[in-house]
Each structure stands twice: as C-alpha cells, then as structure tokens.
Amino acid sequence: MTKIAPSILSADFAQLSKEIRDVEEGGADYIHVDVMDGHFVPNITIGPLIVDAIRPHTSLPLDVHLMIENPDQYIPAFAEAGASIITVHQEVIPHLHRTIQLIKDSGAKAGVVINPATPVEMVRDILNDVDLVLLMTVNPGFGGQSFIPQVVHKIEQIDAWRKANQLNLEIEADGGINRDTIRQCTDAGADVLVAGSAIFKQADRKQAISNLLQASERGD
Numbered sequence: 425m426t427k428i429a430p431s432i433l434s435a436d437f438a439q440l441s442k443e444i445r446d447v448e449e450g451g452a453d454y455i456h457v458d459v460m461d462g463h464f465v466p467n468i469t470i471g472p473l474i475v476d477a478i479r480p481h482t483s484l485p486l487d488v489h490l491m492i493e494n495p496d497q498y499i500p501a502f503a504e505a506g507a508s509i510i511t512v513h514q515e516v517i518p519h520l521h522r523t524i525q526l527i528k529d530s531g532a533k534a535g536v537v538i539n540p541a542t543p544v545e546m547v548r549d550i551l552n553d554v555d556l557v558l559l560m561t562v563n564p565g566f567g568g569q570s571f572i573p574q575v576v577h578k579i580e581q582i583d584a585w586r587k588a589n590q591l592n593l594e595i596e597a598d599g600g601i602n603r604d605t606i607r608q609c610t611d612a613g614a615d616v617l618v619a620g621s622a623i624f625k626q627a628d629r630k631q632a633i634s635n636l637l638q639a640s641e642r643g644d
C-alpha cells in the first residue's frame with residue numbers, strides 16, 4: 425500500500441504544529457523531516473530541538489532524513505527527540521554498518537539514502553540491515569526541484585533485490601514527486617513517496633494527498 429510522507433521543508437515554519445495536523449488529518453502516513461547542515465547540502469534547516477518540539481503534535485512516525493556530515497555525532501540526539509525512522513546518506517559514511525547499528529541501538533528504524541548520481545550497487549550489501557532505502561529523485565538541498573527520471577531504474581533494482589532475497593524493507597522516493605511523476609515510482613516498486621511542494625504549496629492538503637494517491641493508483 426502506497427504511503428505518503430509530506431516533507432515539512434515546504435510547510436510554513438511559523439505554524440508547524442498546524443501544518444502537521446493538517447496533513448495528518450488529510451491522510452498522511454509519515455511526517456518527513458529534512459535535516460540539512462550547510463556542508464553536505466547547500467542549505468540549513470532543522471535540528472533535534474525542532475523534532476522534539478513537533479513530536480507531541482502528531483501520532484504519525486517522524487521520518488528524519490539526515491543530509492549532514494558526521495551523522496553519528498547527532499543520531500542519538502535525533503532519536504531522543506522522537507525520530508521514528510532515521511535515514512543517512514551512503515555518500516558521507518565510511519562505516520555504514522556501524523552507523524546503521526547506531527541508529528537501531530538509539531531506538532529508531534534505520535534507513536540509507538543515495539543521491540541521484542550514486543550507483544545503486546553502493547547500498548546492495550546493506551539491504552539486509554536496513555528498514556528503508558530512500559532514493560533521492562532530486563539532488564538534495566531544496567524543495568521545488570524537478571524529478572530526475574534516471575532514478576526510476578534504481579527503484580526497480582532495489583525492488584528486484586528485495587523480492588529475490590525476501591527482504592523486509594520499504595522503498596522511499598523523494599524529490600519532485602507530484603501527480604505527473606508519482607506513478608513511475610510506484611510502478612517501479614516505491615512504497616513511500618515524499619512530497620513537499622505538491623502538498624504544502626496547495627491550499628487543500630487533504631485533496632492534494634488524495635490526488636497523489638489517485639495518481640499513484642492506490643486511490644483510497
């Protein structure tokens with residue numbers, strides 16, 4: 425079943441609790457939290473304090489995407505703040521199994537992320553150990569960018585490995601997801617679709633989520 429994870433990167437930060445309530449009531453499955461450090465990506469956003477502040481305002485899982493260097497240094501703080509799922513970029517991590525274990529030991533589910541230009545083989549040997557693989561369909565850093573269709577074959581590849589090895593993991597796609605692009609991702613095997621602009625830049629968030637689900641063919 426397709427899950428929708430609204431990215432609060434495109435929400436009104438002055439009214440975050442209201443924005444989160446709006447998408448929860450509109451049928452969201454996860455709240456996606458984009459953490460950026462100004463080093464790994466050219467933008468600075470959210471730290472553990474904000475995760476801690478929003479945690480009491482929703483019962484949905486907080487899906488925390490760390491776009492930061494040295495994630496090991498901050499993983500325990502994000503878990504303590506209430507992150508349900510923590511995803512880290514393969515590109516910045518020298519000892520990936522160790523970092524994935526650190527996330528699990530901190531009490532959160534663990535995921536790995538790759539950028540659009542990173543070969544999918546780079547995460548093949550960690551698939552047994554993760555709860556989620558996030559495939560970026562834009563270069564991370566900003567909302568509102570255009571979907572990169574060359575990533576779709578990587579969703580298909582992860583799905584093929586998942587089926588062949590009976591792995592219990594979710595496949596998530598993030599970036600430029602809208603009514604025109606979502607179906608390619610769900611057809612390829614994506615379970616969780618992150619959407620920022622396509623939800624938070626619309627006046628009616630419930631309708632926006634429903635439109636995405638309909639376009640993805642889940643339709644409920």
Ligand SMILES: O=C(CO)[C@H](O)[C@H](O)COP(=O)(O)O
Pocket residue numbers: 431433434456458489562563564565566567568569598599600601618619620621622
């Ligand atoms: O990780 C991200 C950017 O780094 C965002 O989650 C993503 O870009 C969502 O925004 P949009 O749906 O507007 O593309």
